[in-house]
Each structure stands twice: as structure tokens, then as C-alpha cells.
Amino acid sequence: MQADQAQQKIEAVQKYLLSLQKDICSQLAEEDGSKDFIIDKWDREKIVGGGVTRVMEDGAVIEKGGVNYSYVEGTNLPASATAHRPELAGRGFKAMGVSLVIHPKNPMAPTSHMNVRFFIAEKEGEEPIWWFGGGFDLTPYYANKDDCVHWHQTVKDACSDFGEEIYPKYKKWCDDYFYLKHRDEHRGIGGLFFDDLNSDSTDWDFARCFEFMRSVGDHYIKAYRPILARRKDEPFSESQRDFQLYRRGRYVEFNLVWDRGTLFGLQTGGRTESILMSLPNVVNWRYNYHAEADSSEAELTDYYLKPKDWLSL
Secondary structure (H helix, E strand, O other): OOHHHHHHHHHHHHHHHHHHHHHHHHHHHHHHOOOOOEEEEEEOOOOOEEEEEEEEEOOOOEEEEEEEEEEEEEOOOOHHHHOOOHHHOOOEEEEEEEEEEEEEOOOOOOEEEEEEEEEEEEOOOOOOEEEEEEEEEEEOOOOOHHHHHHHHHHHHHHHHHHOOOHHHHHHHHHHHHOEEOOOOEEOOOEEEEEEEEOOOOOOOOHHHHHHHHHHHHHHHHHHHHHHHHHHOOOOOOHHHHHHHHHHHHHHHHHHHHOOHHHHHHHHOOOOHHHHHHHOOOOOOOOOOOOOOOOOHHHHHHHHHOOOOOHHHO
């Protein structure tokens, strides 16, 4: 890949990512019905780059939602990127992506997360090393089997044109990744997760890898919006709201302790407000909490947060 070819590919990815961000925000604002996302354009102070952060707070449906586009250039990849790819050490890089987290008010409506990203690492006299990554996952509080099946069917649809092995492979990767080791607990019901997708890891060329990343990005809103529409107006009690706030603590713990994207952003001197936009405005922790046996709260961890083949149910 020559330098001019690399720049053309970077521009194509950037154009798609900005379009994806705009479309998702438009659809979610329509579903909320009371507010739109504010648009915050920013530039990085210490390194080359910038982005567009779109945030909604205190909507009728969405309590906190952030959809972030970012672009960054640097002379050296941080430790979070080179730990499992030591051959990248010393290379300059360009990284771009869209990352979002939506926290609804209603505890019957699940939190959702999506990310799609592209990296290219360059060194004079050598071929660029590029790869795609991303995925989306669902974190319910009061889960519903129909929602889980719909979610995973849409995930499978995103993968269906790329081989029968893709969905089970990336579903398992998602189950393994969104796992809180210190709690021995999965964050949600999964979805898909992929990283290091390029011509070295598959038999796909750049165009095919980019096509897959677009399919993942485009299927997120198809997976999430119908669930949000079904659950946003369901009645709930104060105790159910309290349980939602308690379970949100697990979300915070994962993002601050285990998430590679959070670490990458902080280690590259990224914009903290945008990196941490994924955190909910309201959350609580309880000491040594245990849900009552056979309750809906216990069902979440005893049944729904155990990885399973949802499409066989």
C-alpha cells in the first residue's frame, strides 16, 4: 500500500465514520422524542487529531448517551496497543473510530455499546500495517429473551455475508472480552467483538475488511432501536430503578479497569471528556449485595449473564 493509497483509504474510512455517527444520533434522537444530541467539535492540544462528540443528557428516554468520533496521529503507539503486537513498537500511527454508549432511564431498557475503528501504523521504508476492529454488545438489567434473540439475530445478520464461521467466532470473542475477571461475571449478553482484522489475519483484502466493519456499524441501530422502542415506556418501581443504578456500577468497573479502548485513549493523551462519556451520570455501589433467590434480579446473573447460544432457544 503506497502513501497516496493509504491516504485515500483513510479518507474513505473517515467519511463513513462521520456518516455513521450522524445517522445513529438522528435515529436515537427520534426515538427519544424530547431532545437532540449536542455537538461538540474539538481538537487535541498535545498531539495531532480531533473529533466530534455528540451527547444527550436527561432526555425523555435516554438518561445519558454519547456517540464519539475521534481521529488521532502519533509517533509511537501506546503500551495498550503494542502489548499484544510488539512489532508495532516505534511506528507512527493514525487511529480513528466511532464509539458509543447509551444509558436509558428505564431499567427495563438495556444499556448498549458499539465501537468501530481503524488503525494504520507506518514506518519509513516499510509497508504500512493496518487493521480494523469493533463490535457491539448489550447490557440488560431486567432482561427479556425476545430481546436477546433479536439482538443476536441481528448480530448474525451483520456477519452472514462473510462466512458461517464469523458469527460464532466473534460472538465468543465478545463473551470472552466483556468479562469482569475480578467479579467472575460477564458484563451483559454479548454480541460480537473483533480486532486486528486485516489481510494477515484473514484472506480478505482491505475492501473486504472495510465492508465487514461497515456491516457491523450499520447493524448496531437495527439491533438496538427496536429493543429501546419496546422497553422505553414500560412501568417500573423505585426498587427496580435502584437495581439498575447498582448494576451500572459493573459497567463503570469494566470501562475503567479492563477496557482497552479507554486505556488507549488515555495513554495517547486523548480528550478525557470524550473518553469517559461512556460513564453514566447516576450510579451506585452496595457493599456485599446479593439478590433475593429466584427474583428477577437474581435471574439476571444466574441466567442471562451466562454465555449461551441465544439463537437455538
